Amino acid sequence: MADVTGGPSLPQERKLVTSIPGPKSQELLARKNAAVASGVGVALPVFTVAAGGGVMIDADGNSLIDLGSGIAVTGVGNSAPAVVEAVTRQVQQFTHTCFTVTPYDGYVEVAEKLNEVTPGDHDKRSALFNSGAEAVENAIKIARHYTKKNAVVVFDHAYHGRTNLTMGMTAKNMPYKDGFGPFAPELYRVPASYPFRDGLSGAEAAEQAILQIEKQVGAANLAAMIIEPIQGEGGFIEPAEGFLPALQAWANANGVVFILDEVQTGFARTGDLFAANHEGVVPDLVTTAKGIAGGLPLSAVTGRAEIMDSAHSGGLGGTYTGNPIACAAALATIETYERENLTERARQIGAIIDEFFEELAKTDDRIGDIRGRGAMKAVEFVESGSKRPAAALTGAIAKHAGEQGVILLTCGTYGNVVRFLPPLSISDELLREGLEIVADALKANA
Structure with a gap:
């Protein structure tokens, strides 16, 4: 049987010819x-x-x-025809210039597409990076620069990456944090919604988290609140209905940048293009990666124009960020999600x-x-x-x-x-x- 997306005709069967591993x-x-x-x-x-x-x-x-997709990366398949074609064409044109030296249209087209498809119809801007952790770090950078505040709230069971800042934001010690500290300061962890174990409604769980934020951090000190709409490494924990909208409402009312980490949930994975759409949650900033580019390394921060544009020129970027090959893959990947x-x-x-x-x-x-x-x-x-x-x-x-x-x-x-x-x-x-x-x-x- 051919690849159901029309890709290379590998036999679609489980077949063992040796023990595993062979x-x-x-x-x-x-x-x-x-x-x-x-x-x-x-x-x-x-x-x-x-x-x-x-x-x-x-x-x-x-x-x-x-049953793993490279940890939710190859949503369109490992060799989706449109992605293979787009990458091949781009490699033949050029592999790299560094967008912050001499830019190219692929980066701009990806940003335009992200601004179009991410939650909310407000004016948006995007910046491209290489990995999910890098996107999260930059979202925090941008939020701190915009608010002129330092504190960041994260949640129990969270996973945000393996860099120094994101290790501190990640909840699980082994294997992600053990022995790798000290971690960045001004990170505060509060309870998440875990219906199987806490038995709370979304409103009750949000009230518990917000009370802890107000008493232990203080809204006046808080730059950003970041949460995965369905927690990934923490156990695929889907919060009770109403939890995320309540957090968003509180953040909006208190001048706190509300960030959704959709690195694992984004791009059709949850049955919506973004998990936020399930309850109509509209984040100030959203981080994406994994399923964005059919297996090539690319990530992004997309958000409200006034927040994204607050960072000074040269404050965002990197040598490989928004690589042209990855951008070509992303455009073909997003097109595949939509077309199919x-x-x-x-x-x-x-x-x-x-x-x-x-x-x-x-x-x-x-x-x-x-x-x-x-x-x-x-x-x-x-x-x-x-x-x-x-x-x-x-x-x-x-x-x-x-x-x-x-x-x-x-x-x-x-x-x-x-x-x-x-x-x-x-x-x-x-x-x-x-x-x-x-x-x-x-x-x-x-």
Whole structure:
């Protein structure tokens, strides 16, 4: 079966010709261990030689089902035809000039498109960067420059990156923060909405967070509040309805820049082009990356013109920011989301995952919570008869799935969440087969 997005015709099937990892991958892993810093870990030690649709082919010829999309990056697939064509054309023209030396139209076109499609119909500006963490850092820079204030509020279970500032903003210690401090000052953490564990309505959770901000930070000192509309690494935690609108309203009323980190949720992943659209939340600034450019490194900060334009000339940028090849990929990627109606495809994928695990949960109470939206879904595993996190079970499920040819990612503050981020180009048949492997893993660890 061909790639459902019309890409290269890799057979869309799970096929194991060796154990996982196979001998060639093991040989490459030994070379990796001898050449690459040990801090750069891998979730599944198979080395990719081709990918497309919903599969990844490894060096031994195994065909694995991809339920991770490179952590929500390849939403349009690993080799979407429009992206391949756009990148090839741009490489033949030029690979780099540095936009802040001699600019080019691709950067401007990406900024124009982001200003058009991100939440809100106000006047906007965009600035391009390389990674999600870099976008977050620049959003904080811009907010501080605009407000002339220093404090920044982040939330429990947050993940914002691995640079020094964003490590401080990230909640989870291992593996992201341990031993890497000290971290940047003026970062304050407050409770998030976690319906499965706190039992609060959105309004109640927001009231709790706002009270802590007012008493421990003070609105007069606060430059920005930043939150993921669905928390990613923290466990795909979808806040209770009303939580985000209440935070936005408070921030707007108190002169605080309200930032949504849509690095993982953006670009059709949640069944909307942006997760903010689900409740009509309009951020002052939004950070994007991951799904923006079909696998090429690109990120952005987009926001209200008066905030974005407050930074002085030369205050934003970098050598590689808005690289022309990545810009070409982004334009083709966004066009693909729109042309192929991949927001609807994400909703279809989510419905399949929901139905599968809701049925499974009827007979297995270790499935504590099924949550998320669109093709950003998660299952939180708990010990039978309780809500105690079942981290060992979660790790065993991921290990079993990998050995059976399914790329599966885990997450969560407590290490007990399996997350599903399939490419939106995956077929229903492959998706269902991958889910059956996860169910087999659960049964095997009864």
